[in-house]
Amino acid sequence: MFEQFLALIRKYEIIAIYRHVNSDFDALGSQYGLGQLIFDNFPEKKIVYMGASNPDLMSKMGIDFEQAVIENPSCTLGIALDTANLARLDGDNFEKLAATVKIDHHVVVESYAGLNIEFPEASSTSELIGEFYCACQKTLFLSKQAASWLYFGMVGDTNRFMYEATSTRTFEIAKVLLAAGIDKKAIYQAMYTRPKQELDILTFIYTHYQYRDGLAYYILSDEDLQHLGITRERGSDFVNTLANVAEFQVWMAVTENRAMHNWRVSLRSSGVPVQPIAVKYHGGGHCQASGATVSDLNELEALIQDLIEAIKEENKHASC
């Protein structure tokens, strides 16, 4: 399949690389890693990077953002990375292109391209771009820059080789990227360095979090968010400051959206299935990581009661 992909790259003059909306390290890492890999090996081709800017991550990754336009869809190869379904693709015109490829590591929900390279068992799409390089190693050269972006993506999606999807192939690709001369230290520094202000947020969470019967959570009201100088989305990002605690079977972040008159809930669990409860409260997600929305603090209390019930249920089974 990778040979077929390489043949398509050889065939087209213009190559537009897409990824999902709300880009993360893997979306950007696979996008710019693949783009650089193509550029290094086929410098005559025009690479177009699709999708909105993400100033924070792009600055960490050393990516220069340029607004991209596809001028001639009928001569362009489109590659969609890290995007399970077409609706989440960031950028227009994908369906109008001369040929299309999807490369993704999510559970397959929609095979929307001409060539679909789908490996749900891979740790990340960046790992799959690494696989592509390995498969075509005899004809392709991997530069330090391309390898660096792919490393950002792999580390981002595996939480530095921690999550379950980290496999022998992940370590093999990490080895190959390291051998390309990447500056691991600089990458980790870029990914992990936080501003002093972040400690104020941690302080707030650790001094205000609440704990009941296996459930730990923090609430950031609109006022708290303003006081801390962060967005609601950023407020939820800290949910895992309550992770890895023996007593906490479920942990969550609750952030207010005053404009929408509701509260966003980010749920995490070490085993208790939280997804059914998220569905009950206008949300969903994975078994142990879900999101939900409640309209007020009364509804939040109902959700909390449901979670405590689910924890009790889980513990009943565990002790059988």
Next chain:
Amino acid sequence: MFEQFLALIRKYEIIAIYRHVNSDFDALGSQYGLGQLIFDNFPEKKIVYMGASNPDLMSKMGIDFEQAVIENPSCTLGIALDTANLARLDGDNFEKLAATVKIDHHVVVESYAGLNIEFPEASSTSELIGEFYCACQKTLFLSKQAASWLYFGMVGDTNRFMYEATSTRTFEIAKVLLAAGIDKKAIYQAMYTRPKQELDILTFIYTHYQYRDGLAYYILSDEDLQHLGITRERGSDFVNTLANVAEFQVWMAVTENRAMHNWRVSLRSSGVPVQPIAVKYHGGGHCQASGATVSDLNELEALIQDLIEAIKEENKHASC
């Protein structure tokens, strides 16, 4: 050299495996990983695990501690792991044994054994045991249990593939250990799960830490330590809760030892050389990670002034 090591293992009936005092994940991981590897392949041999108990880490790693005695030194092969110099070896009689081997990844200061396998560029001694297995792969079998202990050691000493010593070989060995069927999730859970009480310590540090001119630090008096229910050593362990902050060029933990009438200082830096200052205050260590001792808070203030000077000096050079 590994063939020579294997020949020694084959030759002796009793094999005593040592590691350094104040054991950590790598010391125990390499010790029990190698012991299990030998046991799996030569079940007729008697393996003796030397050194003091470490109930906390041993329970996390699933190690049953048994007080060991060497009954017949003249028939015993001794293997010292992860120990740079003989003075740091945990356990007696090493020099009286029939034959001795040292396997270590520290800077070579003392080659105290008959056969010295020293690779300072390796990430960990556990990685070196992995190298031994790889070198003798045709004749040795690697069990899940042996691989698990080695993985504990590699993750411990690299801070999960973060520290500089993580190399292509580290990823290669990680791949080999994973292929042996280890339960990565269970290992990470054992290593990272913390009691709820730890959040009280974090809360204390984040609400009490002080910041001056690039230097961040927290002080735990004897009273604070008692209040938090932790030892002085444990109090220093949290120094890296102040790591990875853009504004902090040096960060440190200061813990009181009332019985000794002094304060222990743990110093870390993102670039400023702190070792010379540690030496000035009865300590030493690495360029960016050192320890020191001050007799009172006045001397601490002098140390703080020296650190702020060192930060200024560093920034002067950096801006040239």
